[in-house]
Amino acid sequence: MRQAFCSALTAQASRPEFVFLSGDLGFKALEPLQEALGPRFLNAGVSEQNMVTVAAGLARGGMRPWAYSIAPFIYARPFEQIRNDVCFHELPVILVGNGGGYGYGVMGSSHHALEDYGSLLTLPGMRALVPAFDADLAAIVPSLMQCGGPAYLRLGLSEEPKGWTPPAYAPWRKLLDGKGPALVAAGPLIGAALPALAAMEEKLRPEVWLVSELPLARLPEEFLESLRRSRRLVVVEEHSAHGGLGQSLAYSLARAGEMPPSFAHRHAMGYLSGLYGSQKYHRAECGLDPAGIVAAVAPPVAPL
Amino acid sequence: MAGMTPLVWSADKAAAISQQARLRLLRMHYESKVGHLGGNLSALDILISLYHFRLKPEDRFVLAKGHSAGALYVTLWSLGLLREEDLRQFHRDGTRLSGHPPLRGIPEIVFATGSLGHGLGLAVGLALGKKLRGEPGRVFCLTSDGEWNEGSCWEALIFLAHRRLDNLTFLVDLNGMQGFGATREVANLEPLAEKFRCFGVETLEVDGHDMAALHGALHKEDGPLAIVARTVKGFGVSFMEHRMAWHYLPMSEEQYLQAVREVRECGRLSAAR
Structure with a gap:
């Protein structure tokens, strides 16, 4: 699903307000986006609190920031930053968590996200998107690029049966x-x-x-x-x-x-x-x- | 900061504005029976210097130490951006002027801070956005010294130093006191200026109640720039200076009248210095 996510975002790269922050992740997945965005792709380092706060600052100045990490690191570590800096101010910051649920498998509990959208949905104005299939990203990403407030996108692995085509994306x-x-x-x-x-x-x-x-x-x-x-x-x-x-x-x-x-x-x-x-x-x-x-x-x- | 144009610098003017703002701050806190005076009095000269003599319409300011909201409100009042009746509502039911900067209703306040360790990252985001969009203007941020206990401040420092955000100035209101003790005793960070320099950030150290020194430091361009402003908690009121209690306590009538006398008699008085 990361590839589909990357392709859908790369298609948006010409938008001058689009800026992507990664929490030091994306190896063998986000390189095309990095290339397409140039200085608007920022590796924020291993500092999720600051990454989310900076994203809020960027959004306040008119940018459309996306902040990306492994799912638990994008919602649990910076929860107060999401609450105070993003949600209270109704800012269009898109948080992206890769490997929702048990997605990181044997890597262990620190890397699992079992309460991500439930926690985030307690915050004002927050929406959660949980795509099931790769094809969903082509519909979700452009709509998130235009949404008026914060959102959380939980990525996983597309598991549709071979030869079966999912119906067009809808909630x-x-x-x-x-x-x-x-x-x-x-x-x-x-x-x-x-x-x-x-x-x-x-x-x-x-x-x-x-x-x-x-x-x-x-x-x-x-x-x-x-x-x-x-x-x-x-x-x-x-x-x-x-x-x-x-x-x-x-x-x-x-x-x-x-x-x-x-x-x-x-x-x-x-x-x-x-x-x-x-x-x-x-x-x-x-x-x-x-x-x-x-x-x-x-x-x-x-x-x- | 739409519509604001900085005044031409004059030491006398700066001292007079500061004195009037200090008196109004004392009255606002007294009438609303609100504490948190110590950190407001230490930050006030920085805010007056910044708002009256430095900020241009394209600049932005973030008050990271949200517990100095009173000093910010009084500064905005001194510019005519808040009214008398606004200040009279400070801390009261139905007010816009909450104990920490509000989310809505005051255009000059771009972020509702209060939890420490957020403001600098927010200022970094504003400064980065300006650079990405090629916009003019400088972003200023005022942190407290105790705030630097927060790991997120150091995350922001790493980021702004690495990205060479040359349109950003952040200040530290280094009054030496925090919530439940002296900063040296709770978690000693001195020499703080040296630590910033180690990260590659040009750092100036000034007396945070010397309006001329503040004025000079605030006008320095390039950077990123840190200004460690050495201040006195409770500055201008002898019985409040360097006293932790004035992080919390409201004034009695007697204390208020004495405080007003002291500030009137000598706007620049600091009995302890």
């Missing part, structure tokens, strides 16, 4: 038809699960929806119709339960009087075994791998 997209429960996902993990979900028989197969923008705006009527029919909602995301898509969606549905009687939430749960492994390993521990997602949407077992 809500239906990925799969089915007569089972409504399954709502955030992030690339749904791509990996799609073949297994598609192989389910139609009456059990969930209707799969992908959400890529938070906070939630108006819920699509087609999704609500599906939910009224199935009366079962399953949410999956590589993020902690607190502040994530699952809680946001349940809140929106409850407020609208549309909350179904059955609600299941599969989410990141930290380090259950205390051991480390790849992103797939950690997802499997939390039931976020394809088998875990299929199990989550399976019909509830009738009590004996």
Whole structure:
């Protein structure tokens, strides 16, 4: 996804107000952008607090700064800078976190971002974008370049099945038809699960929806119709339960009087075994791998 | 700083403006029963010198030590940019004039600071933006000395020195006191000027209550430039000078009247110096 991100940004390089700050990252990924931007590409060094504050100063002077690092380093270390310097002043600073969720796998907990968008969405005016597929970046990047306030972009790895083309980018997209429960996902993990979900028989197969923008705006009527029919909602995301898509969606549905009687939430749960492994390993521990997602949407077992 | 044009330098004029602003600062804090006077009195001469005799419309200023908002408000009042009735609302419900610089409502205040260690990076961003856009003007920033305990100040220093931001001047209001002790006792950073020089930043050291010296330092171009301004916490009021309590305490009527007498009798008085 970094390559797609880089290509989409490089296409914006002629905008004189566009400036990119990197927290000393981008090797074998951002070089084309660096070349295209020249002095407007700044390696800010290993100093995320200053990078975000400088970005706020740049934005106050009319520039459009993007600040990039590994996901936890762009939201957790400089949280106060994001809150005070960027959000309080309603400045259009775009924060980019690479490797959301367990993306950095066996590199360990310091490099994971399990509460990134949930934490950030508590801040005034903040939006979070969680693309699932490489092709999403070509739509998201130009829109972020024009947005009027702060935003967080969580990057991961595109995991769409080979030979399958994702539907055009939208905040809500239906990925799969089915007569089972409504399954709502955030992030690339749904791509990996799609073949297994598609192989389910139609009456059990969930209707799969992908959400890529938070906070939630108006819920699509087609999704609500599906939910009224199935009366079962399953949410999956590589993020902690607190502040994530699952809680946001349940809140929106409850407020609208549309909350179904059955609600299941599969989410990141930290380090259950205390051991480390790849992103797939950690997802499997939390039931976020394809088998875990299929199990989550399976019909509830009738009590004996 | 739209619409501002610096005055022609005159030592007498600077002293007179400073004295009037000091009296108004004391009255504002007294009427609103607000403390934080020590660091406001140490910063006031720097702000008066900067705003009356240095800043041009294309320049920008960031008050990193947001707890000196009172001195900034009074400085803006002395320029006619805030009104009497604005100052009377200081710290009161529904005011624009909060204890630290506000987000909105005062065009001359470009950033709402208060948490220490932000202002210098914000000033760096403004200065960098000017350079990238080829815009004229200089960016000034006033930090406190205790603020340099914050790691983010040093991150900003590394960045501005490395990028050779020659349109940036930052000052340190070096009054030697911080929240709960003398800076030498809490986390000694002296000699601070030497540390800045080690980073490759040209650094001037001045008496932060000598208006002529401040004027000269503030007019130095190029850089990036650091000005370590040695000041007195509570400057001008003998019983407040060098006393940590005046970081916090409001004045009684008796103390207020004595403070006013001292400032009136000698605007440049510092009994301890």
